[in-house]
Amino acid sequence: MIGGRSRLNWVGNYVGNVVRSRQTMPQGPGFLFTFVYYTVMATVVATFSSAPLLFGGRLGLEAIETALPIGLVLGLLGAYFNRTASLELTVRSGNDLQAQLEQLLTRWEFATVDPTTVLGDRTDIQVYERASWRRWFSGRVFVRVDRQRATVVSRAGLIRKLERQLGTAL
Template identity: 30%
Template sequence: MSNQPTPDLEKLTLSSDEVVVPKGPGFVPTFLYYFSGTALVTTFLAVKILGVGLDTGIPNQFGLLFGIVGGLVGTYFNQGKVLEIPFTSRKTFLREFQQVLDEKGYSQNPDASDDEIRVYQRPVLRQLFSGKIYVHLTEKRAFISSRAAHLRWLKKRLQ
């Protein structure tokens, strides 16, 4: 082994803190998920409602059109994103953050949380359509990861 100096570990740790929270699926996977589901359902409904076969191409055109719209709308609301919020007092931020989450029925899951990441979720049935909120706190910043719609709502309420 050579006795060469190692890189500055503090800088590596600080820069890696920003990506500690799980981000979730980005634009492309989310778009493809909602596009394909909407396109398939619309194509099937067009065949049944219009009474024409797939060989005419009409149901496929409806599927493509509605698939694009459904993909864009689904991506706008459900794409995974990370929000960074600066704060001056960790204690005050956590109190305000918990009050905001209480309004929507979120509570911290102590079994899923650890020293670095806090996990907030709704009760089981409501969680099926809302997902989780992941929070990583540094000295002066909070990194919050969740669906885009949740992050837009949180940003309005916390800033």
């Protein structure tokens, strides 16, 4: 990490930096919102599930005090993996990168979705999502490839996986 930004040197048709950015791309929930959401939900579930087991069905302060550390840990994990992140690549050939991204996402069972159904009139962004019930657990992937810049926005866990795969594939 250099100055808070991860830096990769690409070879072949790729050059430069990997930068976290969200310029004109769809913006999902960041770390704070995702952390609060997962913390509250995990705490509520842990409270209601621990009350009958540990406290004889009493839903009191003891059950909440027991569930809160569980909620905080699961909130941190949820925010780490599921917040929205972006990956910005400087490329020499956008078509080569587009083909490689398409191949990776197809291998991970993502399919192209009509961008007008998701983003309205924005057709400069490719939208991918999984089919059937899996789409609810993996979210969407938004890809915009310009002449020398490509931006990918999705969940942080998928962005990290994509970053690793692009680094090893080159």
